[in-house]
Amino acid sequence: MRKEHEEFVDSFEGQLPPSIIAEIKDTCPASVTKEQLKEIVELTLGLYKHCRVNAGECVGLVSAESIGEPGTQMTLNTFHFAGVSEMNVTTGLPRIIEIFDAQKEIKTPMMEIYMKPSHNDLEKVKKFAIKIKEVVFGDFGAEYVLNIFEQSMTIKLNKALLSERGLSSKDLAAAVKVKSKGFNMEVGNDFLTFVHKGKPEEIRQLYDLREKMRPVKIDGLKGITQVLPVKRGDEYIILTLGTNLEAIFEYPEVDISRTMSNDIHEVYNVLGIEAARQAVINEVFKVIESQGLNIDIRHIMLVSDIMCITGAVKGITRYGVVSEKASVLARASFETPIKHLISAALESETDRLTSVVENVMINQPVPLGTGLPGLITKLK
Amino acid sequence: MYRLEAPEIPPGKIMALDIPKHTLVPVHSKVSDNEKEKVLSALQATTTQLPKIYKDDAALVKLAVKAGDIIKIERKSPTAGVSFYYRVVIDG
Numbered sequence: 329m330r331k332e333h334e335e336f337v338d339s340f341e342g343q344l345p346p347s348i349i350a351e352i353k354d355t356c357p358a359s360v361t362k363e364q365l366k367e368i369v370e371l372t373l374g375l376y377k378h379c380r381v382n383a384g385e386c387v388g389l390v391s392a393e394s395i396g397e398p399g400t401q402m403t404l405n406t407f408h409f410a411g412v413s414e415m416n417v418t419t420g421l422p423r424i425i426e427i428f429d430a431q432k433e434i435k436t437p438m439m440e441i442y443m444k445p446s447h448n449d450l451e452k453v454k455k456f457a458i459k460i461k462e463v464v465f466g467d468f469g470a471e472y473v474l475n476i477f478e479q480s481m482t483i484k485l486n487k488a489l490l491s492e493r494g495l496s497s498k499d500l501a502a503a504v505k506v507k508s509k510g511f512n513m514e515v516g517n518d519f520l521t522f523v524h525k526g527k528p529e530e531i532r533q534l535y536d537l538r539e540k541m542r543p544v545k546i547d548g549l550k551g552i553t554q555v556l557p558v559k560r561g562d563e564y565i566i567l568t569l570g571t572n573l574e575a576i577f578e579y580p581e582v583d584i585s586r587t588m589s590n591d592i593h594e595v596y597n598v599l600g601i602e603a604a605r606q607a608v609i610n611e612v613f614k615v616i617e618s619q620g621l622n623i624d625i626r627h628i629m630l631v632s633d634i635m636c637i638t639g640a641v642k643g644i645t646r647y648g649v650v651s652e653k654a655s656v657l658a659r660a661s662f663e664t665p666i667k668h669l670i671s672a673a674l675e676s677e678t679d680r681l682t683s684v685v686e687n688v689m690i691n692q693p694v695p696l697g698t699g700l701p702g703l704i705t706k707l708k
Numbered sequence: 709m710y711r712l713e714a715p716e717i718p719p720g721k722i723m724a725l726d727i728p729k730h731t732l733v734p735v736h737s738k739v740s741d742n743e744k745e746k747v748l749s750a751l752q753a754t755t756t757q758l759p760k761i762y763k764d765d766a767a768l769v770k771l772a773v774k775a776g777d778i779i780k781i782e783r784k785s786p787t788a789g790v791s792f793y794y795r796v797v798i799d800g
Binding site for chain 1: 726727729730731732733734736759760761762765766767768781783785786787788789790791793795798800
């Protein structure tokens, strides 16, 4: 296409979306004349305006139905990662509910860690994966020996794990020092012995000590319980169970620009509200795609825009976006009506009856479609 | 008029500067005071009606913003190519 023609098409920027402008440029043959091009663009513009959502169209309702109907066909299953028996992933309806409710604790928090090109060979990736995996004190205990006469407990340490992490028994002793208050500790080369200070009481206390020390974090990143290096395309990435975006970003080996978490709240805290919005869309779309359903992405975009409109991620629950509604009757019509009505009465709230649900309740025209103009024209 | 300094980044938080490079984060830019009116009249909206963004949002780490500023966001959209979205900064 000639330059002046391109400029002509570009002049419609603002009236046509960039993707359509690019498409006109791509598909028009070079032989097109100025008059023909003008006709093409004007026809496109007419069609585009015709396709746009009209003022007063109830897009939220359309989205709700468009997501809700295919949602009934989703499976309730989780699926397994090929090859790794313990890694389950929440998908299907439970995952959709998790995302749209913006739940703080998700069932299977996961990360995909991308590495910088300089660190992208199998050995380095494997080594890094081992490094970030969280190990707790309990992982090091190979054998527990209780001596009832002396009221002592000896923990034989897993030497292989110690050398893999480059730690010694002294490091472990230092980590559990606070937790083992009230016990004398004897540090050996590959064992730790605990003896009760003062008069020995019950053997139970030694069991309690063991349970107390087990979850103490020794090495790695908090929350990352499993790691799995896999090949994706030409490069190796690490899938993890458990997420900790903030900590993983501190490593220089990690490609920050592509590393993702599936925890929406964590994405929000680390990357901001716009990233959280995009993460909601991506995560929902992933589920829908994996289920072989067909939902237009615009519906999901609308829902996720609403979830992120206040600057923080709010779920579609009575504590989230519904609590932001101005109308008492609208809030009451969602869940727990009596609670809302009583608190509204106590605070003497006013309902301006400006939205849909409350007008349905009082049998008045709803401000949608042809019922809307009364709201946007000044009545005298 | 006082000049706003770019927010200070605590030591050890070098990665905060890389946040805007993340693929999930679209380009954020501040709408200048002159253009504010133009944006608002094009949207037929007032500042309070715009979607919000907290002042301490991670994506704003390189911008010096104060409450009331308008942030222009260039989203990559699968349907429109690029779409522009506006948020008003609020105190968090």
